[in-house]
Amino acid sequence: MAAKESLKQKAYHAIKEKIITCEYAPDAMLNEEALREELHVSRTPIRDALSRLEQEGLISILPKKGVVVSGLSIHDINLIFEVRLLYEPYALLHYGSNMKDEVIYKYFDAFSTPVQNFSKDEYFSLDDTFHVNIVETIQNPYLLKTYDWIHNQNLRFRVMTGQLVDYRLEKTTEEHLKIVTACLKHDWELAAKEMEAHLLASKNATFDLVLRNKNTENQKEK
Amino acid sequence: MAAKESLKQKAYHAIKEKIITCEYAPDAMLNEEALREELHVSRTPIRDALSRLEQEGLISILPKKGVVVSGLSIHDINLIFEVRLLYEPYALLHYGSNMKDEVIYKYFDAFSTPVQNFSKDEYFSLDDTFHVNIVETIQNPYLLKTYDWIHNQNLRFRVMTGQLVDYRLEKTTEEHLKIVTACLKHDWELAAKEMEAHLLASKNATFDLVLRNKNTENQKEK
DNA sequence: CCTGTTTTTGTTGTATACAACAGTCTATTT
DNA sequence: AAATAGACTGTTGTATACAACAAAAACAGG
Incomplete structure (x- = not known):
């Protein structure tokens, strides 16, 4: 089942999971390069995943600055x-x-x-x-x-x-x-x-x- | 104002506009190549835009097949x-x-x-x-x-x-x-x-x- | 020591080449 | 003539190189 998942789906689920479990804590900074190495895929699927997570309000993408996990207030x-x-x-x-x-x-x-x-x-x-x-x-x-x-x-x-x-x-x-x-x-x-x-x-x-x-x-x- | 928009935002707004005005009709097929030529940008911003539009339910991306504008029933x-x-x-x-x-x-x-x-x-x-x-x-x-x-x-x-x-x-x-x-x-x-x-x-x-x-x-x- | 400027570094944005795959069409074989 | 295998075409998925920009750091001048 997981074998048929595309890389962008895998990246999406993996990152989402880590945000929900607070392994990536609220207000923590992420960046594509680190995620790329952690998940062993290229930037493209990472970017797809991040764009989707931003839509869902779990992260914010700050152009030219970085990616920040949404805070919880x-x-x-x-x-x-x-x-x-x-x-x-x-x-x-x-x-x-x-x-x-x-x-x-x-x-x-x-x-x-x-x-x-x-x-x-x-x-x-x-x-x-x-x-x-x-x-x-x-x-x-x-x-x-x-x-x-x-x-x-x-x-x-x-x-x-x-x-x-x-x-x-x-x-x-x-x-x-x-x-x-x-x-x-x-x-x-x-x-x-x-x-x-x-x-x-x-x-x-x-x-x-x-x-x-x-x-x-x-x-x-x- | 529009000058500061990134290309992916421009692509997003442009495609969304055309879907809403039914210039891209319900159930119509799109593809990245045609959009690329129409908007004079590369595939990357197009893909960003399409991914976002899919999230919003305006289109469906069918892997290896194409992009279809969501129908209205x-x-x-x-x-x-x-x-x-x-x-x-x-x-x-x-x-x-x-x-x-x-x-x-x-x-x-x-x-x-x-x-x-x-x-x-x-x-x-x-x-x-x-x-x-x-x-x-x-x-x-x-x-x-x-x-x-x-x-x-x-x-x-x-x-x-x-x-x-x-x-x-x-x-x-x-x-x-x-x-x-x-x-x-x-x-x-x-x-x-x-x-x-x-x-x-x-x-x-x-x-x-x-x-x-x-x-x-x-x-x-x- | 402070301040303004320049350089460097790190980040995402963008473009493009190649891979993988599904569907179609054609040619070949029976 | 029909059926099947195989190449072909068109599509998105993925990887990667380069551009643009912002912020920080280093540096020079006062």
Whole structure:
């Protein structure tokens, strides 16, 4: 499968992966030459990949200066959650009925299990696929593309902050369970409402985490 | 200003313009060589531009085969208006208060004038900037980027169909006036509701136009 | 020591040559 | 005449050389 990928696709996925995992940290400078050596391809596929990543907002290309990985600021949290708050309740309200009951049951079971039964990675990916599954019911490629971008940005925030702490796992599970329960009843208005509440709580928690993170960074500098 | 544009930006804007005006028609095949000669630049800026246009959904690049301008189907109308129906009422509801009263007055005056006083181009651009102004109050770059895409697609539909007919101009003006009146009262809920009604009507009209267009095409073939 | 200028270095922008591949057409064989 | 193999054509993918520019560094003059 990966063998049939063109070099520009390989370069795109490789660089994107490293940005999302923060191996290339926010505000870090990249340059084509270094990437070229790292990936063992010529500049052309690298440039294709960078141009695409710039479109997606993960990097900025500064002509004649270099490439910089997009920073993550408090303001970005607002932007990300504005999109999520707009899309995710909308998906439940209008397309919730497209979800298969078996899928809903799967999540009901998962969120009924004590969080201790999951490794941190498992729990993150469970959380992730839950929200993605809901949004993907929309099927509109324009909306899904936007969601994919902010999803990537959200992952970067997680790597930067949440990786460390197992903060709010119980609360998150409770809120997810409320959403799933509403879905089981096919009460999509309630599900959308619960989703909104969950996202608002999650947004505040992200704010807290980022601020706390900033503080510890400042302490390190002293 | 245009002098400082890089060649890849010039190529991007030039090709995009020609796609939107349907000089490069939907489903038409392009190729880098022809574009290269037409714009008098080398393949590199062309490729940059094409890659970006592909991201925006205006073209598809088929490896080793060619470049095809994205088609416009009935289904695309649904996709476009789904985004508009989600964003435009949202903008009024949450950010209407960001609009300056003088701007609202400007549109009030414009939509109070008989449509006969405008040329068709003037009226189209008035309609356009009205909706764009409303959506731009959102300020969220993720949402604005998505809107820009569907806006371009919408323009293509207009060129294909509406260019010919002055259909629904009075109705459109009436509906716009209702929206603007609600804005003047700072009743954003009402404004959002009127916008929703306007978009639904506009969507149906677009369907009609496209279907009518299809029929006349079929007649021509006979 | 400071300041203004020149040179150098590093970066992306652009042009172009070649490779790889898909599809078509032709010639050859049966 | 039909079928098949093979060359041919046209397309994008990839590599690389050179140009243009901006910023930093070195240097000379005061």
